[in-house]
Amino acid sequence: MTNDILIIGGGVVGLAIAVELRLRGASVTLLCRDFHAAASHAAAGMLAPQAEQIPPGAMLDLCWRSRSLYPEWTRKLEEISGKPTGYWACGILAPVYEDVGAHGCAPLQENNSSPAYYLDKEAIHLYQPGLSEAVEGGWWYPEDAQVDNRALTLALWSAAESLGVDLHDGIAVEGILQHQGRVIGVQTSSGNFPADRYILASGAWSSELLPLPVRPKKGQMLSVQIPDSDRADATLQRVLYAPDVYIVPRRESRSETLRERRIIIGATSEDVGFTPYNTPAGIQALLQRAIRIYPQLQDYPIREFWWGFRPTTPDELPILGNSPCSNLTLATGHYRNGILLAPITAKLIADLVWEQKSEPLLDSFSYLRFMRGSRERFGAGSRGKRAEETKRLGAEEQESNNCQLSTKNQLPITNYQLPITNNSQMQTLDLPQQQSLDRPLVIADRTFSSRLMTGTGKYRNVEEMQQSVVASGCQIVTVAVRRVQTKAPGHENLAEALDWTKLWMLPNTAGCQTAEEAIRVARLGREMAKVLGQEDNNFVKLEVIPDPKYLLPDPIGTLQAAEQLVKEGFAVLPYINADPMLAKRLEEVGCVTVMPLASPIGSGQGLKTTANIQIIIENSGVPVVVDAGIGTPSEAAQAMELGADALLINTAIAQAKNPPAMARGMKLATEAGRLAYLAGRIPIKDYAIASSPLSGTVTS
Ligand code: FAD
Numbered sequence: 088m089t090n091d092i093l094i095i096g097g098g099v100v101g102l103a104i105a106v107e108l109r110l111r112g113a114s115v116t117l118l119c120r121d122f123h124a125a126a127s128h129a130a131a132g133m134l135a136p137q138a139e140q141i142p143p144g145a146m147l148d149l150c151w152r153s154r155s156l157y158p159e160w161t162r163k164l165e166e167i168s169g170k171p172t173g174y175w176a177c178g179i180l181a182p183v184y185e186d187v188g189a190h191g192c193a194p195l196q197e198n199n200s201s202p203a204y205y206l207d208k209e210a211i212h213l214y215q216p217g218l219s220e221a222v223e224g225g226w227w228y229p230e231d232a233q234v235d236n237r238a239l240t241l242a243l244w245s246a247a248e249s250l251g252v253d254l255h256d257g258i259a260v261e262g263i264l265q266h267q268g269r270v271i272g273v274q275t276s277s278g279n280f281p282a283d284r285y286i287l288a289s290g291a292w293s294s295e296l297l298p299l300p301v302r303p304k305k306g307q308m309l310s311v312q313i314p315d316s317d318r319a320d321a322t323l324q325r326v327l328y329a330p331d332v333y334i335v336p337r338r339e340s341r342s343e344t345l346r347e348r349r350i351i352i353g354a355t356s357e358d359v360g361f362t363p364y365n366t367p368a369g370i371q372a373l374l375q376r377a378i379r380i381y382p383q384l385q386d387y388p389i390r391e392f393w394w395g396f397r398p399t400t401p402d403e404l405p406i407l408g409n410s411p412c413s414n415l416t417l418a419t420g421h422y423r424n425g426i427l428l429a430p431i432t433a434k435l436i437a438d439l440v441w442e443q444k445s446e447p448l449l450d451s452f453s454y455l456r457f458m459r460g461s462r463e464r465f466g467a468g469s470r471g472k473r474a475e476e477t478k479r480l481g482a483e484e485q486e487s488n489n490c491q492l493s494t495k496n497q498l499p500i501t502n503y504q505l506p507i508t509n510n511s512q513m514q515t516l517d518l519p520q521q522q523s524l525d526r527p528l529v530i531a532d533r534t535f536s537s538r539l540m541t542g543t544g545k546y547r548n549v550e551e552m553q554q555s556v557v558a559s560g561c562q563i564v565t566v567a568v569r570r571v572q573t574k575a576p577g578h579e580n581l582a583e584a585l586d587w588t589k590l591w592m593l594p595n596t597a598g599c600q601t602a603e604e605a606i607r608v609a610r611l612g613r614e615m616a617k618v619l620g621q622e623d624n625n626f627v628k629l630e631v632i633p634d635p636k637y638l639l640p641d642p643i644g645t646l647q648a649a650e651q652l653v654k655e656g657f658a659v660l661p662y663i664n665a666d667p668m669l670a671k672r673l674e675e676v677g678c679v680t681v682m683p684l685a686s687p688i689g690s691g692q693g694l695k696t697t698a699n700i701q702i703i704i705e706n707s708g709v710p711v712v713v714d715a716g717i718g719t720p721s722e723a724a725q726a727m728e729l730g731a732d733a734l735l736i737n738t739a740i741a742q743a744k745n746p747p748a749m750a751r752g753m754k755l756a757t758e759a760g761r762l763a764y765l766a767g768r769i770p771i772k773d774y775a776i777a778s779s780p781l782s783g784t785v786t787s
């Protein structure tokens with residue numbers, strides 16, 4: 088039996104849509120990997136288009152419409168679920184430390200129907216007792232409000248449940264199956280779920296399933312408890328919103344065991360991927376800023392710390408509406424305002440899905456704004472866990488012809504445009520099935536169809552280098568930052584020598600003997616990539632090599648430098664000895680690949696570390712790129728047959744008698760090895776087994 092509509096994601100967005108569609112008569116299934124991991128539980132619950140200074144335009148319209156839906160929407164939810172939502176039209180006060188007067192820092196949205204009042208020092212202190220003496224004035228937004236987002240999310244879940252939505256927590260969607268421009272099912276940790284229509288509402292994790300530019304932006308938070316001894320008239324009665332911190336007093340919560348009032352303090356905004364946990368620095372900064380505005384907080388008991396991941400997009404606007412698949416709708420990327428936007432998102436998406444009514448406002452939030460010049464369809468996805476890769480290949484072979492498993496980002500490399508693709512592996516439908524089911528290589532959310540990386544060093548001349556790079560079909564070219572800096576031979580005109588609109592630069596720290604040097608050079612590398620037009624290139628191939636004879640990397644220095652560079656927002660690809668423990672540690676600190684050596688750099692000795700590389704591959708959750716020592720295409724193929732995700736080959740190409748020919752040989756070998764790995768080799772046996780078996784043949 089198929090369900091009418093299947094929703095992926097159990098945060099406020101997915102749940103609000105589920106409830107709305109169910110109320111309109113749809114049959115709805117909702118799958119959620121982890122209800123409690125949703126940003127919706129981590130948020131502050133401010134309904135704050137004015138305090139958040141959303142500039143005039145479609146986004147502000149969307150926010151206002153949603154804020155105005157809130158009173159009735161929460162009333163209805165409370166009625167259906169029997170649970171409170173904590174909606175509170177408390178208004179938001181935005182204190183400032185310098186008296187700039189009503190015209191000095193007028194809110195962006197001055198000329199609209201939502202009022203904003205400037206309060207001078209006397210007025211603000213009268214209005215809100217307890218503010219620090221340093222507060223010189225502030226803006227009062229009476230129509231901004233708040234909801235207790237945790238209570239809201241629970242109320243939504245209960246409402247969905249009592250309305251008969253088929254709710255599943257703990258089920259992860261692993262892939263979206265597509266066939267001829269339609270989604271035909273989702274593959275999950277508990278089997279396949281078919282439906283007529285699908286809605287993607289998986290928040291910050293959306294790019295794991297589709298090539299959408301949605302990334303996590305981490306926010307740390309904490310809460311304190313208002314002591315009973317505080318006089319009721321002196322406690323906070325409204326949200327305080329400063330540029331670097333906000334303080335959100337909740338109404339009293341009542342349970343059988345607990346009767347208390349909390350204040351939520353938030354939030355950091357960190358570009359650290361899905362790095363979990365609170366940090367001392369994050370919490371310290373929040374507390375300092377909060378106490379600066381509202382000093383009496385300093386004595387309140389701390390109740391809780393937590394963190395969450397805002398789903399952000401390059402323009403910080405949500406992605407709403409149609410997708411390239413005719414029966415798949417998108418509702419993601421709500422960034423800092425997903426709680427606020429839940430009711431309007433639910434309404435507009437239900438109008439679209441259930442009544443085929445598309446409001447013009449939705450046009451401003453179409454995914455198409457990121458897809459200029461690229462194919463408007465999603466294709467095969469990324470690498471998953473290694474063991475699943477081959478299993479899935481087999482399973483899908485039986486299951487369907489021409490059907491694509493789309494898991495991760497595949498479209499964009501830069502500006503969300505297609506990478507150079509003479510390799511049409513991703514335009515899958517007309518290719519042999521085995522190839523079509525491979526996933527592209529994904530490193531730090533960037534997708535590459537080529538699994539061979541090359542370099543620019545050691546060539547006899549620039550022309551050979553240019554021809555070889557083209558012949559190799561590579562998309563990632565590593566460049567030694569130091570050699571470019573010192574204008575070493577072959578590195579003088581790097582900007583002109585290669586087409587950096589089609590190639591992704593991988594700056595490397597070759598020549599660095601210590602962690603400190605490597606960190607410095609990595610920073611220069613990032614600037615170098617910017618100069619070449621790759622503004623958002625944060626990749627670095629980390630090499631810390633103190634030993635000039637064997638050129639073996641320093642594991643401790645590499646780990647130290649990697650930790651620091653990850654903190655600075657780099658996507659770190661460390662070059663390492665084939666040491667499985669080190670590989671794991673590097674993965675744990677946030678490296679986006681590991682790059683074990685096959686044998687010493689430039690030695691051409693081939694695969695001397697096979698057993699260890701195999702262990703690394705087996706255990707790695709990030710792509711494994713075999714780097715250094717490969718001398719011939721047969722060795723390249725062998726490394727890929729082991730299950731390496733990619734290879735980096737430089738010397739064997741640059742120093743060959745005919746580098747472009749060798750580059751092409753390496754390209755073909757890399758592809759052949761990959762195919763062999765996916766196909767699954769036959770087991771090695773001790774004795775011969777006839778190709779034409781005798782059993783079953785007719786004998787006279
Ligand atoms: P989420 O709430 O993150 O839910 C996504 C769901 O999808 C999760 O349940 C997850 O398990 C599930 N999922 C993901 N991948 C899969 C998969 N493959 N298969 C199945 N399920 C999957 N907004 C406001 O309006 N006001 C605020 O004051 C506010 N403060 C914030 C403070 C912080 C610290 C943070 C982090 C966010 C804040 N936000 C705020 C933003 C708001 O929380 C988000 O925009 C909103 O929660 C996004 O909702 P969502 O349903 O899209 O995503």
Ligand code: GLY
Nearest residue numbers: 306353354423424
């Ligand atoms: N909207 C508040 C936050 O995202 O931190």
